Amino acid sequence: KRRELEELRDVPAVTRDGMAVALRANIGLVSDVRIALANGAEGVGLYRSEFPYMSRSTFPTRDELFVSYRKILEGFAPHPVTIRTLDIGGDKTLPYFPHPREDNPFMGWRSIRVSLEREDIFRVQLAGVLMASPYGKVSLMFPMVSSIAEIWQIKKIFGEVKEELAREEIPFDPKIRLGIMVELPAAVLTAHILVREVDYFSIGTNDLIQYTMAADRNNPKIRRYYDPYQPAVLHSIKRVADVAREAGKPVSICGEMAADPVNAVVLLGMGIREFSLSAPSIPVVKQAIRSVSATDAEAIAAQVLALESSGAVRSYLAEVRERLA
Ligand code: PEP
Numbered sequence: 001k002r003r004e005l006e007e008l009r010d011v012p013a014v015t016r017d018g019m020a021v022a023l024r025a026n027i028g029l030v031s032d033v034r035i036a037l038a039n040g041a042e043g044v045g046l047y048r049s050e051f052p053y054m055s056r057s058t059f060p061t062r063d064e065l066f067v068s069y070r071k072i073l074e075g076f077a078p079h080p081v082t083i084r085t086l087d088i089g090g091d092k093t094l095p096y097f098p099h100p101r102e103d104n105p106f107m108g109w110r111s112i113r114v115s116l117e118r119e120d121i122f123r124v125q126l127a128g129v130l131m132a133s134p135y136g137k138v139s140l141m142f143p144m145v146s147s148i149a150e151i152w153q154i155k156k157i158f159g160e161v162k163e164e165l166a167r168e169e170i171p172f173d174p175k176i177r178l179g180i181m182v183e184l185p186a187a188v189l190t191a192h193i194l195v196r197e198v199d200y201f202s203i204g205t206n207d208l209i210q211y212t213m214a215a216d217r218n219n220p221k222i223r224r225y226y227d228p229y230q231p232a233v234l235h236s237i238k239r240v241a242d243v244a245r246e247a248g249k250p251v252s253i254c255g256e257m258a259a260d261p262v263n264a265v266v267l268l269g270m271g272i273r274e275f276s277l278s279a280p281s282i283p284v285v286k287q288a289i290r291s292v293s294a295t296d297a298e299a300i301a302a303q304v305l306a307l308e309s310s311g312a313v314r315s316y317l318a319e320v321r322e323r324l325a
């Protein structure tokens, strides 16, 4: 079985009827680069950029960020790398950056909210990404976006950082693509508005499940509420996929949900063509994609979306799993 999966590394992720799917990696540590390449990742769909900030005692400079981003971009070239800006707060804090005590950290001052308030920190990170951009194919991604005004503010700041680098005659790729994570119900419901301002969407199911079901992703006591098979979650994903398709913009999935091969088939059937996974899951997901046709996947997704409870979805997908095995 292991050998079989190793052989899968170099074959494309294509369905039986010829639909090509991109399988990228979620990475954090520099050592993840090697693991991602070993598993046949076609680039990085989510680089969680917190790690270079965590293992130190002060904020990194733009030159330090440039060096680490450049390494990652070069490691994956010519494949694309999506760098997500700082997603601190919630359960992730920096030892040298005091965070206010909050009753509800996951609904608090975290992620893009920190970046937009502490523009000084945000600008340094954007400059680091821009400086690295000539060394590979990079996209920027913004987490936890809840309204269009945040995207306007991000673009204004990004434009200013570009102008500053241009004044310093530092080269950068002027056409870096900007995308957002769709991981809040607010973003799902306004996806048709947000889509006009971005180059792509990436659905973060880890947080989307948490916020849709009001179920803390780290609390085992309410594990059964944290359920990707809830119709509320499934219809949210479908809606975002439809909005992106109608707008002609790419949409990917970067939450853990997609690491289960049966879920990947359902997501494929909803119109998702790009997946970003923790690297060890890439081979099994690839195997599942190669074993179905896009038409089968669409029928499976349609059936799933017609069911009215997570229990019914779970039993139906148990049958599908047997068929696929
Ligand atoms: C997500 O929320 O689904 C996601 C991919 O990001 P993180 O797990 O880092 O919050």
Ligand code: MG
Residues within 6 Å of the ligand: 143, 183, 204, 206, 207
């Ligand atoms: Mg998230």
